Amino acid sequence: MGVVLLIVGVMGLSACTGRAVESFTLEVDLPEQFELKTAANYRPATGETCVLPRRRGERPERKVFFTDYKPVASRVSYELPLTETVEGCPLVLRSVEFDFYAKWGTRDTDVGGSFASISVRDRVEDGMSGMPESGVQKVLGECKWHFRTVGPLHAIRKLLICSSLDSIGTVRESRVGGVAQRSQLSGKKLRLALTVSEDELPAFGDRWIAVPGGWRRCRGKSFEDLFGYCTGNTTEFKPIKMPDGRICDIYPTCQ
Numbered sequence: 001m002g003v004v005l006l007i008v009g010v011m012g013l014s015a016c017t018g019r020a021v022e023s024f025t026l027e028v029d030l031p032e033q034f035e036l037k038t039a040a041n042y043r044p045a046t047g048e049t050c051v052l053p054r055r056r057g058e059r060p061e062r063k064v065f066f067t068d069y070k071p072v073a074s075r076v077s078y079e080l081p082l083t084e085t086v087e088g089c090p091l092v093l094r095s096v097e098f099d100f101y102a103k104w105g106t107r108d109t110d111v112g113g114s115f116a117s118i119s120v121r122d123r124v125e126d127g128m129s130g131m132p133e134s135g136v137q138k139v140l141g142e143c144k145w146h147f148r149t150v151g152p153l154h155a156i157r158k159l160l161i162c163s164s165l166d167s168i169g170t171v172r173e174s175r176v177g178g179v180a181q182r183s184q185l186s187g188k189k190l191r192l193a194l195t196v197s198e199d200e201l202p203a204f205g206d207r208w209i210a211v212p213g214g215w216r217r218c219r220g221k222s223f224e225d226l227f228g229y230c231t232g233n234t235t236e237f238k239p240i241k242m243p244d245g246r247i248c249d250i251y252p253t254c255q
Helices: 002-021
Strands: 023-030 034-044 062-067 074-081 083-086 089-103 111-121 136-150 155-165 171-175 177-181 189-196 208-211 214-218 250-252
Touching (some): 023 034, 023 089, 034 074, 034 083, 089 155, 089 189, 111 136, 111 171, 136 177
Parallel strands (some): 023 189, 111 155, 111 177, 136 189
Antiparallel strands (some): 023 074, 034 089, 083 089, 136 155, 155 171
């Protein structure tokens, strides 16, 4: 009996060890002054009939991680299991979601946000890239600041938009994201790599005119016109208020 119990115990330990091995490393390359919230979402495996109850507050089928702002570019890393069991229901990792917040100025309100997601599927459709021989699957994204003006003094504010990059670095119109095959992830790495473009663009069309040194804000119907569409008028402009309080004619050089 003792030998039998020992064998059963070892088998149980091996099973647990096997489950622990079924994991992968999730890495996120963050630019400087970026904050990140990561959520790994688990759902019933294909063919399972169990249903998770709806609940408020803590959700064991959702693993959430937070990374604070850092003054320099950094890489964060998590070890994520590919399977979980919650209340007797076998679950598999279905997706990973990312919420980014980045600082563009020194004030507490000088923050912009964007998001990304990676879908984890039972299998990847034809034409989709899978796990490379290096064992590191990369999802690339580029963030860009888009500026606008608000209020009666036409103060500068910024929006953050992060877009996907293809394998050669061409910006796509879609938001950052990708697809991974679950069976290929065990013991490998899935890396989301973000960069920030040095160029900034207007957040809305037909409100700014490109000039040497940057952009000028169209006057619109009057100085008080908060919308200030150009509508073909490329000679009348209005000053803007920079984040540091200066009143300037051209953004961002303040010439």
